[in-house]
Amino acid sequence: MSHIFPRHSKIAPPTAVGGEGCYLIDASGKRYFDGSGGAAVSCLGHGDKEVSEAIKAQIDRLAFAHSGFFTSEPAEALADLLVEHAPEGIERVYLVSGGSEATEAAIKLARQYHVERGEPQRRHLIARKQSYHGNTIGALSAGGNEWRREQFAPLLIDVSHIAPCYEYALRGETETAESYGLRAAQELEDEILRLGPDSVMAFMAEPVVGATLGAVPAVEGYFKRIREICDQYGVLLILDEVMCGMGRTGYLFACEADGIAPDILCIAKGLGAGYQPIGAMLCSGEIYDTIANGSGFFQHGHTYIGHPVATAAGLAVVSAILDRDLLERVKTMGPKLQTALADALGQHPHIGDIRGRGLFIGVEIVADRETKSPFPPDLRIAARLKKSAFENGLVCYPMAGTRDGKHGDHVLLAPPFIMTEAQIPEIVGPLVKAITDVGLSS
Numbered sequence: 001m002s003h004i005f006p007r008h009s010k011i012a013p014p015t016a017v018g019g020e021g022c023y024l025i026d027a028s029g030k031r032y033f034d035g036s037g038g039a040a041v042s043c044l045g046h047g048d049k050e051v052s053e054a055i056k057a058q059i060d061r062l063a064f065a066h067s068g069f070f071t072s073e074p075a076e077a078l079a080d081l082l083v084e085h086a087p088e089g090i091e092r093v094y095l096v097s098g099g100s101e102a103t104e105a106a107i108k109l110a111r112q113y114h115v116e117r118g119e120p121q122r123r124h125l126i127a128r129k130q131s132y133h134g135n136t137i138g139a140l141s142a143g144g145n146e147w148r149r150e151q152f153a154p155l156l157i158d159v160s161h162i163a164p165c166y167e168y169a170l171r172g173e174t175e176t177a178e179s180y181g182l183r184a185a186q187e188l189e190d191e192i193l194r195l196g197p198d199s200v201m202a203f204m205a206e207p208v209v210g211a212t213l214g215a216v217p218a219v220e221g222y223f224k225r226i227r228e229i230c231d232q233y234g235v236l237l238i239l240d241e242v243m244c245g246m247g248r249t250g251y252l253f254a255c256e257a258d259g260i261a262p263d264i265l266c267i268a269k270g271l272g273a274g275y276q277p278i279g280a281m282l283c284s285g286e287i288y289d290t291i292a293n294g295s296g297f298f299q300h301g302h303t304y305i306g307h308p309v310a311t312a313a314g315l316a317v318v319s320a321i322l323d324r325d326l327l328e329r330v331k332t333m334g335p336k337l338q339t340a341l342a343d344a345l346g347q348h349p350h351i352g353d354i355r356g357r358g359l360f361i362g363v364e365i366v367a368d369r370e371t372k373s374p375f376p377p378d379l380r381i382a383a384r385l386k387k388s389a390f391e392n393g394l395v396c397y398p399m400a401g402t403r404d405g406k407h408g409d410h411v412l413l414a415p416p417f418i419m420t421e422a423q424i425p426e427i428v429g430p431l432v433k434a435i436t437d438v439g440l441s442s
Contacts, residue, residue, distance in 0.1 A: 019046025022416050022423060024395065032390070033415075033426040036397035040210065040243045040360065040414035043270040044320055051275045051316040058312035067306040074312035081318055082282065085252050087261035091285035094298070095278065095306040095314075099242035099268035100134030102279040103204070106238045106264045107138050108300050110202040113236065113287050116294035122201040125157075126191050126235075128164045130405070132212045133204060133240050142204050145212045146405030160195065162187035164209060165218040168353040168364065169372060169403060181222035189229045202236040202264070207254040210243035211399055214362025214410030215355060217249075223258040236263040236287075242279065243360075246270030247321045247417060250331035250358035257357065263287060270321075276313035326417040333419060334358040340424045344432050350440040359417060363431070364402060365409040365440070374408035377401075381409040381438060388437040394430035 006013070014026035022045050024032045034042055044051065058074060065072055079093035094109075096102050107125060114122035127133065129144035140149060141156040144164075149156060163170060163184060171180040192200050207223065209216040230237045239262040244254040248270055251257050255265070264287065268279030291298055304310070321327065338354060338361055345351045345363065352366035365385075367375045375381050382398035389396050389411075402408030413427060 021045045021047065022419050030393070032393050032395050033423070033430075034395045035389075035413050035415050035427045035431075036395055037270075037414045037416055038274060038395070039269065039397060040248055040412070041269045041272075041274045043247060043326075043417050044273045044275075044317060045416035045418045046274075048273070048275070048320070050320060051273065051313060054312050054316035055275060055309055058309050062308050065308060066303070068301075072306065072308040072311065074308055074315050075306040078311045078315040078318065081315065082267075082280065085322070086282055087253055087255055087265070089261050089263075089284045089286070090265060090282045092283050092288040094281040094283070095311060096268075096280060096302060097277045097304050097307070097310065098279045099240075099266065100136045100139045101302060102242060102266035102268055102281045103133040103139040103142060103238075103240055104136050105281040105300055106204070106240075106266050106283075107142065107202070109264060109281065109283060109287065109291075109298065110236045110238065112299060113290055114201050117290050119198065119234075121199055122234075124160060124195045124200045125202050125204065126160045126162060126188065126195075126200060127204045128209075129161045130164050130166065130212050130402075131161075131204075131206060131209060131240075133206075134242070143212075145401065147401045148405070150405075160191050162191050164213060164216065165222045166209075166213060166216055167219050168216075168355065171219075177219040178221050181219040182225055184219075185222050185225035185229065188226060189233075192229070192233050192235065197233050200233065200235050202238050203230055204238040204240060206240045206242075206244060207258055208244040208249055208357055208360060210360075211397065211412055212401070214364060214399065214402060214412050215357070215360045215414075216362065217355070217357045218258065223255070223260050227260045230263075238262060238264040238266070240266045242266050242268040243414075244357075246318070247327050247330055248358055248360045248414060250327055250334060252318075252321065252327060254357075271314050271317065272310065273313075273317040275317065276307075276310040278307070278310040278314045280314075321417070330358040330417050333417075333421070334361070336421055337361060337413070337415070337424055337427065340428050341431075344428050345435070348435070348440070350435070356413075359413075359415055359419075361413045363411045363413070365411070365435075374403055377406050381440075382411075384438040385409070385411060385434050388434035389430050392430040392433050394427060394434070396427075396431060
């Protein structure tokens with residue numbers, strides 16, 4: 001009998017005992033193609049010797065030193081490397097242990113920044129519906145996934161939510177992509193004005209929405225307009241790249257594709273590639289200087305921030321992404337995988353949209369392609385797809401609630417950057433079979 005408190009008490013998962021490249025191996029010897037990298041984590045695949053050796057070497061030198069007393073060489077080197085490649089204006093790195101910690105820190109830094117610059121009335125945070133920013137109370141408050149929020153609603157802080165930039169479902173029939181993007185961005189200005197222009201501290205968004213919407217990039221021009229609105233009203237722009245960053249879209253920082261720079265940026269998942277739990281919140285020099293020249297103390301912290309072994313892993317992972325030219329590989333492999341999916345499923349009556357950027361791809365399931373209407377939630381399409389794909393040797397990331405937290409289904413794919421073109425059928429084949437197995441006939 002297991003004493004583990006599992007994610008789901010009615011599901012008994014197999015025991016993973018090994019990993020090789022793009023594959024995970026369970027105790028029976030069965031191999032699974034890791035088509036979602038867990039949750040867009042395992043960007044380098046499994047068993048990367050360079051990363052493992054960097055971790056072992058760091059443990060031999062120094063396993064832990066509390067950041068209240070010391071900094072460490074790998075933490076300093078990782079921060080230097082991230083800032084070297086970060087968007088313009090980003091100058092400081094606050095190292096944490098995961099994505100929820102990164103977004104929580106971002107929210108608190110935004111508030112303290114305004115307090116220290118003499119604008120304590122700035123207290124409102126605006127985010128987007130159908131977003132996900134983590135599972136701590138502050139991060140869950142910022143997130144817009146109603147299913148995740150529902151039972152905890154009495155505990156959450158008050159956050160405003162505007163519509164996402166979700167072209168497939170929300171763009172009008174007569175709108176161009178550009179006009180739709182401007183209309184979607186206008187919701188931010190409208191909400192700032194409704195709350196009071198001098199009362200809003202920050203706007204938080206994912207450049208490419210991950211698990212909740214299924215790899216949805218914004219239309220061209222949307223984020224440039226968002227950046228203009230934030231600048232106009234003195235609102236900080238927080239970009240959550242926990243899932244879409246660190247090369248997943250073909251750019252080390254996903255916002256590069258949108259031609260903008262945030263004030264605060266959150267990363268995790270691919271930063272450690274699963275080899276160690278690590279995340280980071282990056283901020284502009286102006287924000288850091290405000291704190292440094294004011295109280296001098298960011299009123300926040302966790303025991304394991306800047307952990308030497310975790311940062312050694314992060315340094316090895318980011319170095320591998322850059323030194324092995326994996327960004328270009330992602331830009332090449334992503335379209336090939338998306339094309340293969342389109343060839344196999346593009347005309348399927350229940351596949352509404354195949355979208356994404358780089359090796360971050362979403363397949364949206366619909367009841368009717370013409371109306372784009374989703375299946376009823378009680379059919380449990382996403383859960384059944386996950387089970388069938390897994391039985392057929394594919395780890396993928398189906399999610400329910402695509403449209404509003406309750407209705408809609410999609411499958412998220414985020415395979416390791418090291419996958420080859422010859423392995424594409426190991427994703428497409430089992431996924432097509434899973435779609436057939438759950439009764440979605442072509």
